Amino acid sequence: MTPTRLTRRRFLASAGAALAAPYVLPARARGAAAPSNRVHVGCIGVGNQGSQVLQGFLQNDDVQVVAVCDVNTASYGYKTASQYLGRDPARRMVEDHYAAGSPSGRFRGCDAVTDFREVLGRPDVDAVTIVVPDHWHAVMTVLAARAGKDIYCEKPLSLTVEDGRAMVQAVRRSGIVLQTGSHERSRQVTRLACELVRNGRIGRLRRILAVVGPHNKVGPEGAWAPMPVPPGFDYETWLGPAPWEPYHKDRCLYTFRFILDYSGGQVTNYGAHSLDMAQWGHGTDRTGPVEVEDAGSEWPRDGLFNVATRVGFRARYADGVELECLTRDDNVAARFEGTEGWVEVGYKGFFTEPESLKRTVFGPNEVRLYESRDHYRNFLDCVKSRAEPAAPVEVGHRSVTLCHIGNIAMRLGRRLRWDPEAERFIGDDEANRLLGRPKRAPWGL
Numbered sequence: 001m002t003p004t005r006l007t008r009r010r011f012l013a014s015a016g017a018a019l020a021a022p023y024v025l026p027a028r029a030r031g032a033a034a035p036s037n038r039v040h041v042g043c044i045g046v047g048n049q050g051s052q053v054l055q056g057f058l059q060n061d062d063v064q065v066v067a068v069c070d071v072n073t074a075s076y077g078y079k080t081a082s083q084y085l086g087r088d089p090a091r092r093m094v095e096d097h098y099a100a101g102s103p104s105g106r107f108r109g110c111d112a113v114t115d116f117r118e119v120l121g122r123p124d125v126d127a128v129t130i131v132v133p134d135h136w137h138a139v140m141t142v143l144a145a146r147a148g149k150d151i152y153c154e155k156p157l158s159l160t161v162e163d164g165r166a167m168v169q170a171v172r173r174s175g176i177v178l179q180t181g182s183h184e185r186s187r188q189v190t191r192l193a194c195e196l197v198r199n200g201r202i203g204r205l206r207r208i209l210a211v212v213g214p215h216n217k218v219g220p221e222g223a224w225a226p227m228p229v230p231p232g233f234d235y236e237t238w239l240g241p242a243p244w245e246p247y248h249k250d251r252c253l254y255t256f257r258f259i260l261d262y263s264g265g266q267v268t269n270y271g272a273h274s275l276d277m278a279q280w281g282h283g284t285d286r287t288g289p290v291e292v293e294d295a296g297s298e299w300p301r302d303g304l305f306n307v308a309t310r311v312g313f314r315a316r317y318a319d320g321v322e323l324e325c326l327t328r329d330d331n332v333a334a335r336f337e338g339t340e341g342w343v344e345v346g347y348k349g350f351f352t353e354p355e356s357l358k359r360t361v362f363g364p365n366e367v368r369l370y371e372s373r374d375h376y377r378n379f380l381d382c383v384k385s386r387a388e389p390a391a392p393v394e395v396g397h398r399s400v401t402l403c404h405i406g407n408i409a410m411r412l413g414r415r416l417r418w419d420p421e422a423e424r425f426i427g428d429d430e431a432n433r434l435l436g437r438p439k440r441a442p443w444g445l
């Protein structure tokens with residue numbers, strides 16, 4: 001990090017570390033954090049997952065949420081208003097939280113804005129959460145990095161491979177901390193499964209199965225009619241860099257996942273977890289496979305939702321390990337098959353063959369992986385220490401790259417050769433054109 005990019009708060013952090021280290025001590029070690037020692041956070045996107053992330057940050061008493069930002073005023077289109085929020089309910093949640101902890105029982109002091117650039121422009125904001133649809137992740141991350149903000153950005157990190165690489169470069173140039181929202185990286189059982197594979201406890205790794213959940217939403221099929229934009233919803237800003245299309249409620253909140261302009265379907269939604277686990281266990285989480293091909297994917301003929309309704313692709317790594325990604329009903333799982341056993345970890349649990357592998361005690365010279373027990377806490381600790389977090393930008397980018405190239409192979413229905421260094425397909429211009437997308441003005445990177 002160059003000195004000119006040091007913010008006032010970050011300067012205090014590094015000066016504190018060098019002098020007496022009061023700032024770098026975890027808040028839990030000190031009890032309630034003094035207001036001046038808190039990490040000031042702006043939360044961009046407070047819908048389905050954004051409301052969970054907001055609550056996760058509020059649980060840490062060395063955090064002060066100073067702003068929430070959303071283009072949705074209040075819960076339009078969601079089934080459960082209390083769960084999904086929107087800008088105004090999110091502000092109330094923050095203020096109620098701080099009011100409950102204040103002697104007067106009152107608190108005002110969380111901004112609620114529509115334009116995320118207002119959050120980035122505040123000098124007192126140290127870090128932002130980016131929990132918006134995938135088509136916005138790159139633009140917000142690059143601008144937040146340029147503004148010197150640390151970033152908690154949800155998975156899947158990017159909409160395209162080229163966007164992901166631009167995010168990595170922006171983060172590196174500005175020296176900020178970015179945590180990808182790949183929660184499996186902070187789950188002990190996932191780490192154990194990956195350590196078993198990395199230490200050869202299942203023999204030589206031969207095959208990996210990465211599971212993604214079924215296409216679980218039904219959208220309008222065939223012709224669909226545009227709908228009026230509801231009051232309190234800034235649809236133009238929701239679209240942002242994506243191509244302009246008429247409004248339909250199923251285009252936006254939550255179900256954007258099933259439209260290729262904004263996301264990649266379940267292969268990026270769940271694959272950002274299961275393929276990330278696959279790469280972690282294999283030790284390829286800063287590179288990728290050398291070949292990828294369709295393996296029986298199914299696609300809708302028409303309708304608003306145009307992502308694969310059944311995921312199926314195969315990839316091969318330079319060391320000969322085969323990976324298969326497919327739809328199964330348990331949403332997220334990675335299964336590693338070796339010459340002497342197998343390990344499977346996911347939402348359904350942790351299974352091994354032989355069973356005794358679960359009780360493995362590793363020796364001092366064996367491979368141990370990054371240990372984090374709480375994804376939000378890990379990010380906050382790294383904001384203070386400037387260390388690399390559990391799911392850094394390169395890892396988040398490489399995991400979603402595997403999702404993207406799998407999607408491209410499924411869309412084209414043919415075998416593609418991949419160069420993980422150049423991040424290009426070899427000898428296939430049509431496939432290479434799908435690695436990036438134009439962005440609607442003024443949102444070009």
Ligand SMILES: NC(=O)c1ccc[n+]([C@@H]2O[C@H](COP(=O)([O-])OP(=O)(O)OC[C@H]3O[C@@H](n4cnc5c(N)ncnc54)[C@H](O)[C@@H]3O)[C@@H](O)[C@H]2O)c1
Binds near residue numbers: 044047114136
């Ligand atoms: N880590 C996980 O397990 C996990 C789980 C669920 C979702 N996610 C990720 O979180 C992201 C959001 O998904 P979701 O389910 O919360 O979707 P959502 O539609 O419920 O929420 C997105 C929110 O962003 C707001 N928004 C859109 N554009 C905006 C803009 N320009 N400025 C400010 N706000 C804007 C929307 O109004 C909405 O409230 C996705 O990338 C998704 O993959 C991660």
